[in-house]
Amino acid sequence: MPRRLLRNHALESDEWRYVGEAASAVLDAKIPVIVEFLEWQNERGAWLSRGGRLGVVLSGESKLELIANDLPQLSLIACRFSGPSDGRGYTQGRVLRERYGFAGELRAVGYVRTDQLFFLARMGFDSFEMADADLEPGLASFATFSHAYQRSNDKGLPQTLSRGA
Amino acid sequence: MYRYDAVDKTMVRERVAQFRDQTQRFLAGSLSEDEFRHLRLRNGLYIQRHAPMLRIAIPYGLLATRQLRALASIARDYDHGYAHFTTRQNLQFNWPKLEQVPDILAELAEVEMHSIQTSGNCVRNTTSDHLAGVTPDELEDPRPWCEIIRQWSTFHPEFTYLPRKFKIAVTGAPQDRAATQIHDIGVHIVRGADGEPGFEILAGGGLGRTPILGQVVRSFLPREHLLSYIEAILRVYNLEGRRDNIHKARIKILVRSLGIEEFRRRVEAEFALIKDKGPKVDEGQIARMREFFTPPLYLNLEDSDPAAGRETEFRAWYKYNTVAHKVPGYRAVFVSLKHPAIATGDVTHAQMDLIADLADRYSFGEVRVTHTQNLLLADIEQRKAYEVWQVLRAAGLATPNIGTLTDMISCPGLDFCSLANAGSIEVTKLINQRFDDYDFLYDLGELEIKMSGCMNACGHHHVGHIGILGVDKSGEEWYQITIGGAAGNDAALGSVIGPSVPKHQVADTIARLLDVYLEEREGEERFLDTVRRVGVKPFKERVYAAPLAA
Numbered sequence: 001m002p003r004r005l006l007r008n009h010a011l012e013s014d015e016w017r018y019v020g021e022a023a024s025a026v027l028d029a030k031i032p033v034i035v036e037f038l039e040w041q042n043e044r045g046a047w048l049s050r051g052g053r054l055g056v057v058l059s060g061e062s063k064l065e066l067i068a069n070d071l072p073q074l075s076l077i078a079c080r081f082s083g084p085s086d087g088r089g090y091t092q093g094r095v096l097r098e099r100y101g102f103a104g105e106l107r108a109v110g111y112v113r114t115d116q117l118f119f120l121a122r123m124g125f126d127s128f129e130m131a132d133a134d135l136e137p138g139l140a141s142f143a144t145f146s147h148a149y150q151r152s153n154d155k156g157l158p159q160t161l162s163r164g165a
Numbered sequence: 166m167y168r169y170d171a172v173d174k175t176m177v178r179e180r181v182a183q184f185r186d187q188t189q190r191f192l193a194g195s196l197s198e199d200e201f202r203h204l205r206l207r208n209g210l211y212i213q214r215h216a217p218m219l220r221i222a223i224p225y226g227l228l229a230t231r232q233l234r235a236l237a238s239i240a241r242d243y244d245h246g247y248a249h250f251t252t253r254q255n256l257q258f259n260w261p262k263l264e265q266v267p268d269i270l271a272e273l274a275e276v277e278m279h280s281i282q283t284s285g286n287c288v289r290n291t292t293s294d295h296l297a298g299v300t301p302d303e304l305e306d307p308r309p310w311c312e313i314i315r316q317w318s319t320f321h322p323e324f325t326y327l328p329r330k331f332k333i334a335v336t337g338a339p340q341d342r343a344a345t346q347i348h349d350i351g352v353h354i355v356r357g358a359d360g361e362p363g364f365e366i367l368a369g370g371g372l373g374r375t376p377i378l379g380q381v382v383r384s385f386l387p388r389e390h391l392l393s394y395i396e397a398i399l400r401v402y403n404l405e406g407r408r409d410n411i412h413k414a415r416i417k418i419l420v421r422s423l424g425i426e427e428f429r430r431r432v433e434a435e436f437a438l439i440k441d442k443g444p445k446v447d448e449g450q451i452a453r454m455r456e457f458f459t460p461p462l463y464l465n466l467e468d469s470d471p472a473a474g475r476e477t478e479f480r481a482w483y484k485y486n487t488v489a490h491k492v493p494g495y496r497a498v499f500v501s502l503k504h505p506a507i508a509t510g511d512v513t514h515a516q517m518d519l520i521a522d523l524a525d526r527y528s529f530g531e532v533r534v535t536h537t538q539n540l541l542l543a544d545i546e547q548r549k550a551y552e553v554w555q556v557l558r559a560a561g562l563a564t565p566n567i568g569t570l571t572d573m574i575s576c577p578g579l580d581f582c583s584l585a586n587a588g589s590i591e592v593t594k595l596i597n598q599r600f601d602d603y604d605f606l607y608d609l610g611e612l613e614i615k616m617s618g619c620m621n622a623c624g625h626h627h628v629g630h631i632g633i634l635g636v637d638k639s640g641e642e643w644y645q646i647t648i649g650g651a652a653g654n655d656a657a658l659g660s661v662i663g664p665s666v667p668k669h670q671v672a673d674t675i676a677r678l679l680d681v682y683l684e685e686r687e688g689e690e691r692f693l694d695t696v697r698r699v700g701v702k703p704f705k706e707r708v709y710a711a712p713l714a715a
């Protein structure tokens with residue numbers, strides 16, 4: 001059964017596969033595949049010659065500078081959150097969007113819970129892998145706050161920066 | 166003071182709804198204990214020894230009287246009739262029921278208050294100089310900047326899951342009354358070489374298990390870049406700060422391990438990339454924010470000496486519990502929360518109501534919280550000081566000890582806190598009993614005793630002239646004494662004098678330290694100055710020379 005996830009504020013099934021999830025994904029360029037950051041570093045050429053849609057999953061330690069030049073070849077970047085106190089992905093996501101202009105799918109994976117979605121979306125994340133039971137509540141949580149005090153990469157919110165801070 | 170607009174009101178109400186939902190999910194079992202912990206902490210809710218503890222934000226320590234009355238009302242209706250003011254200018258309720266916390270927050274929202282980010286690994290309440298706006302030595306009122314930082318940091322999506330807590334203090338006067346050097350970021354309002362307004366930025370200060378003083382990252386920052394520069398610091402910290410060890414996760418450890426030069430290089434590199442894209446504070450925003458902090462309608466008065474001809478007790482109170490005001494005829498008045506028989510920083514609901522009444526009648530309806538756990542009525546007419554004193558005295562709020570030995574800073578300690586190793590409340594009472602002669606206290610002069618019940622250092626013991634740290638020694642409460650610490654411009658970390666002492670010997674130990682001081686002091690020098698001049702050795706030798714009373 002394909003994975004279900006939240007994407008663009010909707011419940012969708014996931015067409016992406018991680019390497020290892022489906023042996024055929026490695027060879028079949030029709031299947032979009034997500035590669036671990038280290039694997040990408042080591043086998044970048046092989047993956048590019050495979051063709052098809054490619055994504056890379058980062059950990060909190062992954063240095064964005066090492067992947068910046070590859071972004072035009074990548075359709076998806078996933079940031080993996082290792083636990084409830086790992087907040088590095090928030091910065092990674094924002095920098096990918098703002099500094100490197102990454103326009104592909106930006107996905108939050110790992111420790112991703114309903115109450116983080118509002119913040120993640122504001123950083124520019126547009127897809128979220130979560131436990132099935134959390135998907136429906138997660139969908140509602142994007143509307144937790146109707147305003148914000150900071151600029152954001154989530155176009156749905158008013159940018160109230162100009163009113164005070 | 167700042168007043169919420171429709172956006173602020175909506176945000177706080179939506180937060181109440183969010184937290185109500187989180188609490189219900191926890192009580193219904195759909196959020197685990199651990200998942201809820203991360204959420205409730207970001208809303209100031211701890212699970213303590215006896216009950217939850219709820220920490221309410223008092224932005225830069227400023228309270229309107231309707232807010233203070235709302236706090237009194239909550240203390241009556243949801244708690245045991247009292248509350249505790251903290252070293253971060255906040256207020257804590259020690260006995261709320263978990264299921265009632267959303268209702269408490271709903272009541273607070275009606276008076277423009279909340280508990281957002283008063284705990285957890287995020288940007289905490291911004292603190293400031295309790296004399297902001299009234300002190301004669303001020304370059305610029307820091308409060309508009311504090312409010313700008315408060316709004317910017319509220320629900321900042323990038324920095325809500327930091328490696329560890331993050332505290333910012335801002336001051337606008339040359340004399341640092343906000344302990345900025347022990348904050349993760351200290352912001353000093355300064356003027357550039359050509360008079361241009363801006364900031365000096367410090368980073369990497371903090372107490373806890375590894376106390377470190379902040380260092381200057383940038384000596385001059387043009388003011389429109391304040392938020393971008395803070396973002397640059399936080400971004401470097403969010404990516405590089407340690408998350409593998411809670412005791413090494415504060416920014417101070419990162420700054421120390423990189424060294425200030427390398428830390429600065431990284432921050433400046435980040436800042437260079439974001440300074441033109443980041444949140445700029447323009448003149449219009451500064452002007453808008455300043456409008457909230459314009460001076461009240463002071464009367465045209467002359468300075469006078471209201472103590473002249475009055476009784477000794479009032480004269481002492483006026484000397485110690487009031488300070489200079491920039492407007493002639495006015496005085497800033499401390500409301501001492503250091504009554505010898507009451508736990509440090511504690512105040513009853515009736516006292517809160519009474520202080521609110523006093524502030525409405527005499528001080529333009531505002532009350533301030535000091536980081537030394539007292540309250541302040543900032544704008545008292547000198548000619549009304551005697552009336553104010555009489556009311557405060559009758560309510561047990563006029564202990565004439567501000568700045569003296571018994572004006573101790575202290576955490577709630579083992580009696581309330583589940584982190585503590587040892588009690589604080591009883592020790593402060595024992596110290597009060599031992600040093601109850603005001604002539605002696607006044608002769609000692611300025612002396613700051615600061616006490617924490619554990620390594621987390623909520624009571625700032627490292628920067629006390631005399632610091633007391635509670636330690637657990639095979640299940641018994643013992644206390645380690647330091648001397649020579651300071652929190653102001655001359656900030657320093659105290660030195661441990663030797664082995665810890667049991668509870669009943671703390672006051673005797675202090676008495677021996679004071680004996681050495683009184684023998685050694687030259688002229689008007691303070692205890693701290695004597696320690697700095699003669700060193701720790703003579704103090705140490707005296708304390709441990711003969712056995713203390715068993």
